[in-house]
Amino acid sequence: MTSPIIKTNNLSLSIGKSRLLKDVSFSVGKGERVAIVGANGAGKTTLLKCLLGLLKPERGEMEIDGRGMPGYSRLELARKLAYVPQLLEASVPFTVLDFVMMGRYAHEGGMGQGDQEGLRIAMDALQQIGMESFARRTLSTLSGGERQKACIAAALAQQAPVLVLDEPSAHLDPRQREEIHHILCEIGRRQGVTVLAVTHDLNWAAMDYDRMLGMSDGRVVFDGTPAAFMTPENLRLVFGVDFSLHPHPVTGDPIVIPAARKESV
Known part of the structure; x- marks a missing residue:
């Protein structure tokens, strides 16, 4: 990995009796494209809000471009991280x-x-x-x-050198999704912008991103390459359900489809 532009160490956050983040640690190198995946309620958006300074963890450390988060003003942080909401x-x-x-x-x-x-x-x-x-x-x-x-x-x-996105292709039709995916891919590859995106589109993340962070119950339970992530065991670890994996007809890389339901007798 190149020198990290984002680094977290043991981030934890509770709201009321709900523990939303549990000892979350990871790094993102400059120019990397990293997808955060997981079921709803896994802590993905909460993690983004911490990075954007919208929520303050009760424990742990965050660094942006080698500087601790407490040292940033709102404007200074906005010069480092640009945010794209769902819609x-x-x-x-x-x-x-x-x-x-x-x-x-x-x-x-x-x-x-x-x-x-x-x-x-x-x-x-x-x-x-x-x-x-x-x-x-x-x-x-x-x-x-x-x-x-x-x-x-x-x-x-x-x-900003980092683009943070929360489900950028949610609610869009297939053509619109493809256009957004292509734009983000080109931004990362041609301009060297670091891209950190929460997404439910596993096949897009596996094809276009350098790394995948799998979250479950407020924890990072997987951090590695898309090729390493796309296994039945890791998919079940992150989502708690079974998927079927099949080779892409052009690239041969594994893609996921929901597992077929068995007919009830």
Whole structure:
């Protein structure tokens, strides 16, 4: 692994009587693409919220780019980590360009309505994802996939070395999912951006990511390559159910499909 840009050590967090994270330790190298997978309630989104400074662990340590989290202000952290949520609400009352310009807030302050350099960076981000022609459209007129692209463009305009995503292709149709997956793959490979994504799309994670973190019951129970993860034993360890594994018809790599149910007699 290259030098870590994200490092956690024994993170633990409880809310009320629920223990959401239990001694979570892992590192992400600069330029790595790491997928976090696990069943609902496994602690994936809670872990992201800790990294983004939205939740404070009761125990453990976090470092971003070699610096402990307590040493970061909100703006400083925003210059390191850019966040893309699951899906942007359709009612957000901004044009696409205005929304992407908001991604400049960490550099320009206020709502990110900066100078010509900021405008150039925002338009470049839209061009990277093929949405420059949408700049004057309002977000409420876009499809779910187009709004998700706008969120990614705003994150790119933030110019942070780490892109953090929470189920970036959830709620999208197959074509939109493929477009988002392709964009994220290109960002990681061509620009050297570190990508840390929570996803339920195991086949996408196995094909496009360098490592997979499997979480269960607030713990990291698997940390390794996609090839090592894609076994019946590891899938059951993380999800608690059986999957069938089959070779991809083009690459030969294992892909998962749900195990067939036996007919009840």
